[in-house]
Amino acid sequence: MPDKITISINGTEIKTEEGKSILSVCKENDIHIPVMCHFPGLTDVGACRLCLCEVKGYNKLLPACTTLVAENMEIQTHTEKLKEYRRVIVEMFFSERNHMCSICVANTNCELQDMATEVGMQHVRFPFLNQECAVDASHPKYVIDHNRCIMCTRCVRVCSEVEGAHNWDVKNRGYNARVISDFDQPWGESETCTSCGKCLNVCPTGALWAKGSVQGKLDKFPEKITDLIEKRGIH
Amino acid sequence: MNTNELKELSEKIVEEGKAFKKKVCVCCGAGCLSSGSEAVLESMKQTIKDKGLESTVQVIPSGCMGPCNQGPLVKILPEETIYEKLDGDAVEALVDDHIVKDTPQEDKLLFSEYRDKPFVDSREDPFFKRQKRIVLENCGRINPESIEDYIGVNGYQALAYALHRSSPEHIIGEIKLSRLRGRGGAGYPTGFKWETVYRHVADQKYVVCNADEGDPGAFMDRSILEGDPHRVLEGMILAGYAIGATQGYAYIRGEYPAAIKRFEEALKQARKKGFLGRSIMGSDFSFDVEIRIGAGAFVCGEETALLASIEGKRGTPRPRPPYPAESGLWGKPTLINNVETFANIAPIVISGGTAFGEVGTPKSAGTKVFALAGKVQISGLIEVPMGTNLRDIIFEIGGGIPGGHKFKAAQTGGPSGGCIPEQHLDHPVDYESLQELGSIMGSGGLIVMDETSDMVDVARYFMEFCVDESCGKCIPCRVGTKQMFDLLTKIYEGRATDIDLATLEQLAHVVKDTSLCGLGMSAPNPLLSTLRFFKEDYIQHLKDSALANV
Numbered sequence A: 001m002p003d004k005i006t007i008s009i010n011g012t013e014i015k016t017e018e019g020k021s022i023l024s025v026c027k028e029n030d031i032h033i034p035v036m037c038h039f040p041g042l043t044d045v046g047a048c049r050l051c052l053c054e055v056k057g058y059n060k061l062l063p064a065c066t067t068l069v070a071e072n073m074e075i076q077t078h079t080e081k082l083k084e085y086r087r088v089i090v091e092m093f094f095s096e097r098n099h100m101c102s103i104c105v106a107n108t109n110c111e112l113q114d115m116a117t118e119v120g121m122q123h124v125r126f127p128f129l130n131q132e133c134a135v136d137a138s139h140p141k142y143v144i145d146h147n148r149c150i151m152c153t154r155c156v157r158v159c160s161e162v163e164g165a166h167n168w169d170v171k172n173r174g175y176n177a178r179v180i181s182d183f184d185q186p187w188g189e190s191e192t193c194t195s196c197g198k199c200l201n202v203c204p205t206g207a208l209w210a211k212g213s214v215q216g217k218l219d220k221f222p223e224k225i226t227d228l229i230e231k232r233g234i235h
Numbered sequence B: 001m002n003t004n005e006l007k008e009l010s011e012k013i014v015e016e017g018k019a020f021k022k023k024v025c026v027c028c029g030a031g032c033l034s035s036g037s038e039a040v041l042e043s044m045k046q047t048i049k050d051k052g053l054e055s056t057v058q059v060i061p062s063g064c065m066g067p068c069n070q071g072p073l074v075k076i077l078p079e080e081t082i083y084e085k086l087d088g089d090a091v092e093a094l095v096d097d098h099i100v101k102d103t104p105q106e107d108k109l110l111f112s113e114y115r116d117k118p119f120v121d122s123r124e125d126p127f128f129k130r131q132k133r134i135v136l137e138n139c140g141r142i143n144p145e146s147i148e149d150y151i152g153v154n155g156y157q158a159l160a161y162a163l164h165r166s167s168p169e170h171i172i173g174e175i176k177l178s179r180l181r182g183r184g185g186a187g188y189p190t191g192f193k194w195e196t197v198y199r200h201v202a203d204q205k206y207v208v209c210n211a212d213e214g215d216p217g218a219f220m221d222r223s224i225l226e227g228d229p230h231r232v233l234e235g236m237i238l239a240g241y242a243i244g245a246t247q248g249y250a251y252i253r254g255e256y257p258a259a260i261k262r263f264e265e266a267l268k269q270a271r272k273k274g275f276l277g278r279s280i281m282g283s284d285f286s287f288d289v290e291i292r293i294g295a296g297a298f299v300c301g302e303e304t305a306l307l308a309s310i311e312g313k314r315g316t317p318r319p320r321p322p323y324p325a326e327s328g329l330w331g332k333p334t335l336i337n338n339v340e341t342f343a344n345i346a347p348i349v350i351s352g353g354t355a356f357g358e359v360g361t362p363k364s365a366g367t368k369v370f371a372l373a374g375k376v377q378i379s380g381l382i383e384v385p386m387g388t389n390l391r392d393i394i395f396e397i398g399g400g401i402p403g404g405h406k407f408k409a410a411q412t413g414g415p416s417g418g419c420i421p422e423q424h425l426d427h428p429v430d431y432e433s434l435q436e437l438g439s440i441m442g443s444g445g446l447i448v449m450d451e452t453s454d455m456v457d458v459a460r461y462f463m464e465f466c467v468d469e470s471c472g473k474c475i476p477c478r479v480g481t482k483q484m485f486d487l488l489t490k491i492y493e494g495r496a497t498d499i500d501l502a503t504l505e506q507l508a509h510v511v512k513d514t515s516l517c518g519l520g521m522s523a524p525n526p527l528l529s530t531l532r533f534f535k536e537d538y539i540q541h542l543k544d545s546a547l548a549n550v
Helices: A022-028 A080-096 A111-119 A154-163 A198-202 A222-232 B003-018 B030-034 B037-050 B088-100 B147-152 B157-165 B168-178 B190-199 B220-227 B229-243 B257-273 B303-310 B339-351 B353-357 B390-397 B431-436 B455-469 B475-492 B498-514 B518-522 B525-533 B535-548
Strands: A004-009 A012-017 A052-055 A074-076 A142-145 A168-171 A178-181 A208-210 B022-027 B057-062 B074-077 B081-083 B206-211 B247-253 B288-294 B334-338 B367-374 B380-385 B407-412 B418-421 B445-450
Touching: A004 A022, A012 A022, A052 A080, A080 A111, A080 B475, A080 B498, A154 A168, A154 A198, A154 A222, A198 A208, A198 A222, B003 B147, B003 B157, B022 B030, B022 B037, B030 B037, B030 B220, B037 B057, B037 B088, B074 B088, B081 B088, B147 B229, B147 B257, B157 B229, B157 B339, B168 B190, B168 B229, B168 B339, B168 B353, B190 B229, B190 B334, B206 B229, B206 B303, B206 B339, B220 B229, B220 B257, B220 B339, B220 B367, B229 B247, B229 B257, B229 B288, B229 B334, B229 B339, B247 B257, B247 B303, B257 B288, B288 B303, B303 B334, B334 B339, B339 B353, B367 B390, B380 B390, B390 B407, B407 B455, B407 B525, B418 B525, B455 B475, B455 B518, B455 B525, B455 B535, B475 B498, B475 B518, B475 B535, B498 B518, B498 B525, B498 B535, B525 B535
Parallel strands: A004 A074, B022 B057, B206 B247, B206 B334, B247 B288, B367 B445
Antiparallel strands: A004 A012, A052 A074, A142 A208, A168 A178, B022 B074, B074 B081, B367 B380, B407 B418, B407 B445
């Protein structure tokens, strides 16, 4: 049995157990923290920086997804500074590639779009980088549109940790980083892809979708993947 | 080999050395190699042979001597005379004059172009006089590819002492007493780090040496590895003994072929002599070290990215905690220190922590190696006590700014550091004082800039470096650095307004506070520090753009 501990989140005392992340304790207590790269059941990577929290005694902000709670930890999840930072981070996401909602399959079914609403983003203060990214439609059933990708790497993790295929990985550095299929081959020529479609269902944006999807009509069932992870007892 | 045998061997090597009247060290550090010191070495060996001096004059290739832009260098011991800018053809006359006739060749003496009367004993020269060599004490004096040379200068005696007459707890105690702090840049107390790893109970622990030095203008770790690889190795073995590890890794960047070759050679020699491998020096302690070669990613100098790279994964950082001391390589407690930190260990064990702590400042003990470069008369590798001020380093050791120009800024810490203006040059250099000035100690790169440097361009250069080297994992570093670079370019090219400057400043704070690893967190430092001390350069560019738009 893990040790019972007491922590404080936004000034409220909470009794919980050691070994849990700040994020999971918040979820259990109906404290909503915005996340983008986190997906229930997949290894957390702390990459989107949206779940950053202020923890007393630390001079850095700590990601709620990878930071474990400890006795007497005092956590702030929604200070003015954090809210401002989250808004700037979402603006950075929008400025990176192409996130024009009106022409996207994921319009109205997109976590990035929802996030912009949640953090109160009204416009993007930075110039759009307008990167020209490839669209790979070589797979018989699916398409990856790198213009919509936000590098959350959920697809990489679900493919490796749940499907066990490891079709997806990442190449290059910095803003040139891209998700790749096998050794950067066209998806349709992949020898590892099982066409299971898990990556499509965990993708938060319109970067991965099934052929035949119509603008604004994308179907996604992330809860099915969560369900599968729970039933298989992964992690 | 036990302690007595080591002592006997050391005495024998010293005795054999005495048979030679003179020792000629030809610098084969990276700087001198690239200016042709290999030809000098060959020519020196041949000349000594031709003149029948082989029995009285010993010729060795050595590591870096310091004044790199004066190379190729040759040092003649015991009189400590250094000759500069030699080539193969100049060697014969030099041997005739200095060795045969015993009269120094004045016009070839080190710094003969800068000094009215160059020094025959190089230790008298201001460049060396202000320095204190602990880490570099053997660099430029021994053959880095000879374990005998290292044993001859008390090499591996700290290890013998630790294994036979001390305990891990005692060694850690001495390191704590010494107040040594990590030389990779962040300055975490080394003794505490060792103690943390020591306290973690695990079936396997690791020692990792971070030799992925990547700051532009920095070559300290390279020179230490090239000039005295056994010193670093001894530090690693001592660390392994102290924390209870059996395996070590040296992660050396691929751009340092000479360092890799010499360290590899050091490993082989140490295994042969029984300083590495099973039952080291007859004790029940076993430890081995393998080399891992970096593939050119700056971010792999970040400890968690480095560990991922050793594990064979993509070299990207992960959030800390957990720190490597708790969960490092393959999830096991791992001690990771920088090359220069390991090079400080043997002297601490030999002379004791208290004695080591007497050098430097109360908070930053010991010395620091700097790679002095840029607009300074003498550039090269120097080692000074912590607390030496920048003015002494730049004007006394470095000889000031060439070409009659005025000093403008000293850049420390590379792309993670900042620019220090004239009015703060008298600050003693240690971890805290540099941080107060918005810079960092960093690994030891020190770039001097004169009045001709445009600080907007400087900030832009370092930002471009971070854009290229960001791993792309977290969004603030991946996109934030690119946005900052674009804004800096806009300012530099005279297309910007006050709003751009305000956006830039805000972005800098967001990237600093929200990035995942040290690369992103410190990427805005050059920008923020130039904004703090050289805002007039930015204002000038903005004025230029306003005029251009009239």
